[in-house]
Amino acid sequence: MTKKPKPKTFENFWERNRLSGGYLVRKRLMGFGISLARFILLFGMCFMILQPILNKISVSFMTQEDLYNPIVISIPEHFTTENYQLAAQLMNYQKALVNSFIISITIAILQIAVCTLVGYGFARFDFPFKKLWFACVIIVILIPPQTIASSLHLHFKFFDILGLIRLIHGDTINLRGSAIPYYLMSAGCMGLKNGLYIFMIRQFFRNIPNDMEEAAYVDGCGTLKTFLRIMLPEAKPIITSCFLFAFVWQWTDGFYSKMFLGNTTLVSTSLARIVDSLGAYIQRITGVKTTISIAYANCILATGTLMIILPLIILYLFAQRQFVESISSSGIKM
Amino acid sequence: MEKKRRKKYVGLQKRKAIAGYLFISPFILGFLVFMIKPLFQSLYMSFCNVELGSSVFNPVWQGLGNYNQAFTVDPEYNRLLVEEISRMIIYSLAIIVFSFFVSLILNQNFKGRALVRAVFFLPVILSSGVILGLEEDNQLMATLAQQIETTTSGVSITGALEEILMTAGVGTRAFEEVFEIIDNIYDVAIASGIQIIIFLSGLQTISRNMYEAAEIEGCTAWESLWKITFPMISSLFLVNWIYTVIDFCMRSDNGVIEKIQTVMIDQMNYGMASAMSWIYFVIILAFVGITSFFISKGVYYYD
Numbered sequence: 001m002t003k004k005p006k007p008k009t010f011e012n013f014w015e016r017n018r019l020s021g022g023y024l025v026r027k028r029l030m031g032f033g034i035s036l037a038r039f040i041l042l043f044g045m046c047f048m049i050l051q052p053i054l055n056k057i058s059v060s061f062m063t064q065e066d067l068y069n070p071i072v073i074s075i076p077e078h079f080t081t082e083n084y085q086l087a088a089q090l091m092n093y094q095k096a097l098v099n100s101f102i103i104s105i106t107i108a109i110l111q112i113a114v115c116t117l118v119g120y121g122f123a124r125f126d127f128p129f130k131k132l133w134f135a136c137v138i139i140v141i142l143i144p145p146q147t148i149a150s151s152l153h154l155h156f157k158f159f160d161i162l163g164l165i166r167l168i169h170g171d172t173i174n175l176r177g178s179a180i181p182y183y184l185m186s187a188g189c190m191g192l193k194n195g196l197y198i199f200m201i202r203q204f205f206r207n208i209p210n211d212m213e214e215a216a217y218v219d220g221c222g223t224l225k226t227f228l229r230i231m232l233p234e235a236k237p238i239i240t241s242c243f244l245f246a247f248v249w250q251w252t253d254g255f256y257s258k259m260f261l262g263n264t265t266l267v268s269t270s271l272a273r274i275v276d277s278l279g280a281y282i283q284r285i286t287g288v289k290t291t292i293s294i295a296y297a298n299c300i301l302a303t304g305t306l307m308i309i310l311p312l313i314i315l316y317l318f319a320q321r322q323f324v325e326s327i328s329s330s331g332i333k334m
Numbered sequence: 335m336e337k338k339r340r341k342k343y344v345g346l347q348k349r350k351a352i353a354g355y356l357f358i359s360p361f362i363l364g365f366l367v368f369m370i371k372p373l374f375q376s377l378y379m380s381f382c383n384v385e386l387g388s389s390v391f392n393p394v395w396q397g398l399g400n401y402n403q404a405f406t407v408d409p410e411y412n413r414l415l416v417e418e419i420s421r422m423i424i425y426s427l428a429i430i431v432f433s434f435f436v437s438l439i440l441n442q443n444f445k446g447r448a449l450v451r452a453v454f455f456l457p458v459i460l461s462s463g464v465i466l467g468l469e470e471d472n473q474l475m476a477t478l479a480q481q482i483e484t485t486t487s488g489v490s491i492t493g494a495l496e497e498i499l500m501t502a503g504v505g506t507r508a509f510e511e512v513f514e515i516i517d518n519i520y521d522v523a524i525a526s527g528i529q530i531i532i533f534l535s536g537l538q539t540i541s542r543n544m545y546e547a548a549e550i551e552g553c554t555a556w557e558s559l560w561k562i563t564f565p566m567i568s569s570l571f572l573v574n575w576i577y578t579v580i581d582f583c584m585r586s587d588n589g590v591i592e593k594i595q596t597v598m599i600d601q602m603n604y605g606m607a608s609a610m611s612w613i614y615f616v617i618i619l620a621f622v623g624i625t626s627f628f629i630s631k632g633v634y635y636y637d
Contacts, residue, residue, distance in 0.1 A: 046453045118361040125354025136365050144584045151376035188364015223353040254464035268464045309460050316459055320452050
């Protein structure tokens with residue numbers, strides 16, 4: 001039973017092909033050629049993106065002699081986990097990890113909570129000077145934080161609220177080195193890429209139909225209650241993805257961390273210093289000031305980088321869909 | 335007019351306006367305290383010579399001195415500025431073209447599409463912040479590449495192609511720029527994750543009917559790319575262009591930014607650092623403004 005139709009369709013194909021004057025075969029070949037070319041192209045590009053990570057993984061397991069051995073390219077001859085131990089020690093890994101985790105989570109929650117409020121305000125309410133304030137959001141997106149960095153630096157070094165603190169305390173307080181300024185800035189939507197989050201959340205809220213909200217109002221729901229009960233559950237996808245972005249960008253951020261959280265051991269700042277601390281470490285052990293070879297320094301750097309991005313990769317594996325679909329769901333248009 | 339405006343916000347409208355202000359009040363506060371004040375302060379400081387005391391800082395007005403110094407005295411600043419801006423223009427163009435091309439491919443149906451998308455989006459997460467800056471001077475990779483090059487005795491397809499094209503002798507300079515981008519395609523690829531997603535979301539909103547109609551009328555795929563796809567997502571070119579330029583300016587491996595950081599933190603010269611960053615910011619803003627004005631002229635709006 002099953003055998004019969006098979007040769008029939010096969011005959012049919014050639015028959016049809018003959019009748020169409022070779023068009024079918026040409027079309028098949030074209031389709032095959034296109035998908036082959038696409039496969040090669042995409043494979044190449046994916047390999048190009050992944051190659052540095054793969055390279056880092058192989059390097060991180062090498063001993064020093066493997067690094068200088070020209071025969072060893074990707075698979076280490078002497079397998080070792082020493083690099084990981086050394087990098088963990090140099091970066092103060094456990095402490096940095098815990099610190100980074102706490103700071104990234106709290107900052108991300110704070111930023112997204114505030115940005116959601118603001119984004120909802122911009123999307124759903126009509127008030128005077130709305131255009132002006134939204135232009136300010138665009139300005140926040142456009143201004144590189146480096147422009148105001150020098151001034152912020154001083155602003156927090158001699159921190160004062162309208163001269164009140166000076167009145168009570170007798171002097172301005174130096175908030176530099178503590179994490180407070182950064183939390184304050186996050187609460188005011190001026191953290192890392194917060195303008196972008198406001199913009200994305202606003203776009204998302206604008207695409208939700210008005211009906212549900214109006215129904216809630218008619219039933220006697222207040223503004224805040226409507227927002228919490230009706231709109232917030234609707235906006236779950238964009239909020240999760242913005243939260244993930246905030247977390248990840250905060251995790252790897254160097255600029256704000258260096259500026260405000262200089263005294264806290266964070267993974268991002270300790271990774272930036274890892275080569276220097278390697279030099280200091282070796283000097284302490286051998287007692288002589290030696291220059292470390294570039295290959296070895298890079299090997300440790302690669303190991304450190306891997307250790308830092310490992311939590312992010314795990315996060316990405318689980319939440320990949322949220323990351324990728326977030327921006328498409330916000331429907332950015334100008 | 336005055337009466338009308340007052341009338342616009344009464345009753346429910348008024349209550350909603352107040353609620354709206356309450357919702358955006360964190361932003362207003364933050365903007366006034368952490369953006370406006372530092373912004374004007376840094377603008378003021380850029381005209382001053384800032385003296386740091388133990389508890390107070392004391393800006394002394396000195397006019398355009400810092401700007402003068404940045405342009406004429408500082409040995410690096412001019413060079414860095416020109417280099418970074420030309421690099422920005424070239425790379426932004428390359429990123430836009432690359433991400434448009436990739437999103438066209440990723441919009442087709444094939445097996446493993448989700449996986450490929452995930453890979454293309456990976457750099458957004460892994461190459462942000464400090465990691466990007468560290469990536470830049472990876473000597474190990476360079477030596478590895480050199481090794482491979484010596485073992486294959488310098489025979490590479492791209493190298494040969496480059497030589498053939500160069501011998502033509504026409505537009506050598508333009509070719510050089512293109513080769514530079516091709517050699518650094520990795521940098522372009524890792525910087526275009528978000529742009530690809532934005533283009534993809536745009537491509538998915540174009541209705542199939544248009545392509546079908548075009549096909550029936552005898553349009554080839556190439557023609558419908560330029561006549562349908564391109565105009566329909568042209569507004570996203572504007573979005574992506576602005577995003578790319580801004581993103582490029584804020585990268586931590588940016589030469590000008592590094593220069594500003596060293597002047598500010600290591601040399602403690604706040605006035606000078608402010609002047610430098612204001613020059614950079616004004617140039618970027620003007621650049622974004624002018625280019626997006628021209629791009630928005632070409633944008634086609636369907637509805």
